[in-house]
Amino acid sequence: MTCIRVLPLFCLLIISIGAMAQKLAIKPCQDYEYDAVYDLANNDVPVKNDSVTIVEGLVGEGCKTRGVLKLELSKLYRRRVLIHLFFNTPTGWVFNLGDSKTNNGYAGDSGSQSNDAEVQGVDQSLTGYLSDNGGSGLAFSISNLYSTRLTLIAGDGHLGWLPDNANLVNYYDNPYLFALNGQADQTGPVNYDLYLGMNKVVLPFSNRIGTGLCKVGIKFLPGF
16 A cells, blocks of 8 residues: 655655655644643643543643543544654553544443544553454554654544654554544444543543653644
8 A cells, every 4th residue: 555645744844755654854843833732741731722622621740640632623624633742651551542432442432433443552552443343453553662752643544653753654544443534333423523531541530541641732634
């Protein structure tokens, strides 16, 4: 499979495009360049956005703070999202990104949605699972991927990721990874939402928690 998609991000400089990957020079954005920022380490949320909602209130302090965000991708100019995750000694369930409000890791979501794909960060490993419609299968799993920073670019049926100071973006696409284009759902309502669990899984009040996610920067992007 050859990827010919260019990511038009002002924080990324496109160098070349190759099969399944894109070489980029990347740097974190300044806080004012994000649509929303959650600086957990400093208990500071200086930038908010009407497409980001806290659905499970932030609890804890510093890089032990936990909570869940809802990211709405229904508008034409907000069909993908770039998420910068900053870590200090990531331990346990440091993040969980999925399109079901009850994603709880390992492809589970308590039956809320059939479109319930998810990506999880546990310690320094990144793992993705397909939705029920895709057989809840393992999409990918990479151990010891990141230590201080991970950039995710998520949209309908695809995910890109770039760890730490690497300059190669890995790209995965599958129609059963993130249903964000109005696809029918056999179990729950059609939606255009992603949920981000910070230092925990998305499922409310779950005991699958972690420490070490210190800051989250969110930038919405148009579709391809």
